[in-house]
Amino acid sequence: MRIFSPSNIAVDFGKTLKSNEFIAMLRREVLDSFLRSRAASAGATVIPALVTAIDLPPSPTAPYTIHYTLQNTYRRSLAVDVVIGADGANSRVAKSIGAGDYTCAIAFQERIKLPDEKMAYYENLAEMYVGNDVSPDFYGWVFPKCDHVAVGTGTVRSKQDIKLYQKGIRDRVHHKIKGGKLIKVEAHPIPEHPRPLRVRGRVALVGDAAGYVTKCSGEGIYFAAKSGRVCGNAVVKASEGGYKMIDECDLRREYLKIWDKEYVNTFRFLDLLQRVFYGSNAAREALVELCGDEYVQRMTFESYLYKKLAKGRVFDDAKMVMNTIGSLVKCNILGRKMEGLIL
Ligand SMILES: Cc1cc2nc3c(=O)[nH]c(=O)nc-3n(C[C@H](O)[C@H](O)[C@H](O)COP(=O)(O)OP(=O)(O)OC[C@H]3O[C@@H](n4cnc5c(N)ncnc54)[C@H](O)[C@@H]3O)c2cc1C
Known part of the structure; x- marks a missing residue:
């Protein structure tokens, strides 16, 4: 992992990874079909269909009715006891239970097939770029996708300008992707926080439908899979x-309570980091400088890989805080904030 500051200072950010640790890069089309066939081989009946509506039950133990269309033509329905809505940011399941809305960022990426010699550079490398040119509040990226790369960016504050920022990231990596062939363009909303309601009756939301994407890293795949598992286990147990027959209390106790206990602090911490470090080019320079510190790298990757806020050593933590303050002062962030306070 290499991170580039607004002034293009590059820092290698994976030096502390052990030999059995890695940052996984994947293609969703491959992962999704793997997961579907694994579910089928474990006994699930897979119905490739578009859910069009869900009728809520007339009594606490009556079934939900799911209406769906097969091959865009045939209308069918299915009576079920429990619904787990894993249908993404535009979730129809969420709408059917009145789960409320969340603020969304937008993420945009282009899949680009590079000439072999250019792809060789990205074979084992992911790049992150920060700066006002690539996003006012997020980062731009070049991620390897086996035989091609994904070049993209995201923003919540300035969604109408997403194409401008996409041009920004393309410009930054111009020489590295020159001669590449565009094979796919993708754009999708990304939730900024959980929905007001994630469980109602015997319906639960997971993944993007619930709003489980971390700020700062924009990571949602792990949390989608993990929340699906926690919720599935909750239904089996209850x-x-x-x-x-289960009820809303079961889902709250066995799913929401366990989920929130495990991850709420991680989400809050990453929200704070995004607000401190992605707000201006000066703060982003400080961020990249800090990323060069081995202790910062180890703490970051331990938290990222094992999805727990890593426990540090008191002396090293104090040093990290001092380094953070030092970088922010050097890059004129705290200085300006202090001036603001004094004035
Ligand atoms: C450009 C971009 C880049 C990203 N990069 C990363 C990254 O590098 N790492 C990371 O961790 N996260 C990344 N994310 C976020 C990540 O993609 C999401 O958080 C994750 O996909 C959420 O998974 P999900 O299963 O909850 O929702 P989704 O992946 O959106 O899946 C929802 C599924 O439900 C189906 N569906 C929806 N409505 C219906 C309906 N009515 N009937 C039937 N089926 C329906 C959809 O077809 C889809 O298959 C990125 C997002 C974007 C947009």
Whole structure:
């Protein structure tokens, strides 16, 4: 992982990874079909269909009715006891239970097939770029996708300018992607925080439908998979393996409570980091400077890889705080903030 500051200072950011640790890069089309076939081989009946509406039950134990269309033509319905809405940021399941809205960022990326010699550079390398040119509040990226790269960016503050920022990241990596062939363009909303409601009756939301994407890194795949598993386990446990009807209290106790206990602090911490470090070019220079510090790298990757806020050593933590303050002062952030306070 290499991170580039607004003035293009580059810092290698994976020096502390152990030999068995890595940052996974994947293609969703491959992962999704792998997950679908694994679900089928574990006994799930996969119905490739578009859900069009969900009727809520007339009584606490009556079934939900899911209406769906097969091959854009055939209308069908299915009666079910429990619904887990894993249908992304525009979730129809969320709408059907009145789960409320969340603020969204937009992420945009272009999949580009590079000439072999240019692809060789990205074979084992992911790049992050920060700066007002690539995003006012997020980062731009070049991520390797096996035989091509994804070049993209995101923003919440200035969604109408997303194409401008995409041009910004393309310009920054111009010489590295020159001669590449555009093979796919993708753009999608990314939730900024959880929905006001994630469980109602026997319906639960997971992944983007619930709003589980971390600020700062924009990571949502892990949390989508993990929340699906926690929620699935909750249903199995509360229904005693499918023999007992569950209710909203079961889902709150076995899913939401466990999820929030495990991850709320991680989400809050990354929200804070984004607000401190992505706000201006001076703060981004400080961020990249800090990323060069081995202790910062180790703490970051331990938190990222194991999804727990890493426990540090008191002396090193104090040093990290001092370094952070030092970088912010040097890059004129705290100085200006202090001036603002004095004035
Ligand atoms: C450009 C971009 C880059 C990203 N990069 C990263 C990254 O590098 N790392 C990372 O961790 N996260 C990344 N994210 C975020 C990540 O993609 C999401 O957080 C993650 O995909 C959420 O998974 P999900 O299963 O909850 O939702 P989704 O991946 O959106 O899946 C929802 C599924 O539900 C289906 N669906 C929706 N409505 C219906 C319906 N009515 N009927 C039937 N099916 C329906 C959809 O077809 C889809 O298959 C990125 C997002 C974008 C947009």
